[in-house]
Amino acid sequence: MAVFVLLIWPVVMMWMFTRYDRQQALILSLVAGYLVLPPLITFFIPGIPGFDKHTTPTVVAAILLASRQGSDPFPEAPSMGPLIKTLLAIFIFTPLLTDLLNGDVLIEGNTFRPGLTVASGVKEMFRAFFQVLPLLLGYRYLHDFRGARLLCRYIVLAMLWYSIPMLIEIRMSPQINVWVYGYFQHDFIQTIRYGGYRPIVFLEHPLWVASITAVAFAFAVGLARSERTRRAKLIVGYLAFALFICKSAGALILSAIFIPLIALYSPRRVVLVAAVAVSVATLYPVLRSSPFMPLQGIVDLAMSASPERARSLEFRLMNEERLLERAMEKPLLGWGGSGRSLIVDPYDGDLMAIPDGLWVIYLGSRGMLGYLAVFLLLAAPVFLLYRAMSKHRSGPVSEYALLGAMAVAVAMNVIDLIPNATLTPITWLIAGSLLGNAARVYASSTTPAAILESEPEPRKRGLATIL
Numbered sequence: 199m200a201v202f203v204l205l206i207w208p209v210v211m212m213w214m215f216t217r218y219d220r221q222q223a224l225i226l227s228l229v230a231g232y233l234v235l236p237p238l239i240t241f242f243i244p245g246i247p248g249f250d251k252h253t254t255p256t257v258v259a260a261i262l263l264a265s266r267q268g269s270d271p272f273p274e275a276p277s278m279g280p281l282i283k284t285l286l287a288i289f290i291f292t293p294l295l296t297d298l299l300n301g302d303v304l305i306e307g308n309t310f311r312p313g314l315t316v317a318s319g320v321k322e323m324f325r326a327f328f329q330v331l332p333l334l335l336g337y338r339y340l341h342d343f344r345g346a347r348l349l350c351r352y353i354v355l356a357m358l359w360y361s362i363p364m365l366i367e368i369r370m371s372p373q374i375n376v377w378v379y380g381y382f383q384h385d386f387i388q389t390i391r392y393g394g395y396r397p398i399v400f401l402e403h404p405l406w407v408a409s410i411t412a413v414a415f416a417f418a419v420g421l422a423r424s425e426r427t428r429r430a431k432l433i434v435g436y437l438a439f440a441l442f443i444c445k446s447a448g449a450l451i452l453s454a455i456f457i458p459l460i461a462l463y464s465p466r467r468v469v470l471v472a473a474v475a476v477s478v479a480t481l482y483p484v485l486r487s488s489p490f491m492p493l494q495g496i497v498d499l500a501m502s503a504s505p506e507r508a509r510s511l512e513f514r515l516m517n518e519e520r521l522l523e524r525a526m527e528k529p530l531l532g533w534g535g536s537g538r539s540l541i542v543d544p545y546d547g548d549l550m551a552i553p554d555g556l557w558v559i560y561l562g563s564r565g566m567l568g569y570l571a572v573f574l575l576l577a578a579p580v581f582l583l584y585r586a587m588s589k590h591r592s593g594p595v596s597e598y599a600l601l602g603a604m605a606v607a608v609a610m611n612v613i614d615l616i617p618n619a620t621l622t623p624i625t626w627l628i629a630g631s632l633l634g635n636a637a638r639v640y641a642s643s644t645t646p647a648a649i650l651e652s653e654p655e656p657r658k659r660g661l662a663t664i665l
Contacts, residue, residue, distance in 0.1 A: 204250070225348055263339065333575065340627075368396070407444055456610055470584055472584075472609035525558065525562040530565045532568060590640075
């Protein structure tokens with residue numbers, strides 16, 4: 199069943215692109231694919247990375263959108279700027295340089311890790327391009343206010359529907375992936391928290407469910423401030439409940455800190471706080487080694503709240519310390535893939551330090567260049583939006599409020615990359631749309647009213663036309 203669903207998804211996407219306009223089809227295909235496609239199932243093609251629930255919707259969407267561009271042009275996106283292009287080039291080509299410099303074989307006791315080759319570098323370069331492709335699609339096709347608003351609305355709507363299986367799993371244990379696809383995708387003990395279950399549905403880990411629920415919660419608050427309807431306020435309350443049942447301390451704390459800002463403060467101040475937050479997260483490898491980051495004080499505070507969570511946090515910090523030491527042996531471009539950046543037992547090959555946070559994974563495998571490329575690509579839309587709002591202070595309040603909510607969602611996800619690896623195609627898509635809108639606002643380009651306000655009837659093209 200799992201293999202069939204993944205294979206049939208491109209056909210489903212073709213139908214979406216015949217039924218809806220490009221912005222709607224792009225958002226629906228990526229969001230629905232991320233939420234419902236089977237996890238851990240991958241089709242491998244020689245020479246390029248495997249296709250799974252993350253890459254398949256993105257690559258198919260890019261092909262379908264490119265096929266329509268010649269006959270039905272879409273309004274051009276604003277100029278991306280040399281800094282973003284440089285970061286993209288670094289992010290995509292760094293894996294190739296890393297693998298070229300890591301051709302040596304690692305032999306430690308009874309463990310053997312092969313050297314890397316040009317072929318592995320090219321494969322990793324393709325993987326990096328597929329990973330950042332949602333950002334490019336979001337920038338190209340969701341750079342107007344209609345695209346941003348549709349993205350926020352569809353993610354909120356998707357999580358309202360997704361809350362139904364989440365509630366089922368809270369009551370009957372996380373078994374939906376087993377019922378539908380026939381296997382469980384993770385360690386079952388990870389779904390047990392605070393004397394009950396937390397949902398996982400079709401994602402890789404319960405933390406991923408909590409992360410996208412928090413994003414939908416932020417968008418719901420932004421839409422409520424933008425639209426000011428009773429229904430929008432009810433949705434905010436319901437998604438707050440959905441986030442609570444995820445039982446993720448990190449997502450709850452981040453939401454409690456950042457999301458009230460969307461409702462209470464001006465959009466410019468909200469974006470300023472988001473910019474400061476992503477700056478601190480990006481500088482975390484430096485700050486954690488300085489006296490300004492009281493790690494032991496944070497552990498002690500967590501111990502007073504929950505000894506179990508505090509021990510987990512302390513374990514992660516110890517792992518980070520050992521992995522950081524390993525990464526600093528090759529600080530610029532890293533160790534590459536094949537587990538070369540990990541610390542293993544020289545006799546049985548078991549991991550002696552488990553990488554949890556994405557920052558330490560990138561720092562070890564891609565070095566400082568790869569780490570800065572990924573974090574700055576995510577932070578750049580927030581910085582540019584603050585610069586644009588500072589330049590045009592008298593912009594439309596409803597638009598600025600929604601863009602501020604998107605900036606908060608990106609900031610929350612970037613901070614979550616410190617303890618976890620919750621970077622998904624949806625994060626990249628949001629960052630791309632935010633980057634395009636920020637560039638548009640900064641350039642003071644006016645969006646045609648038909649694109650900004652109206653939602654045209656979908657063009658019901660035939661499937662043969664798309665093909």
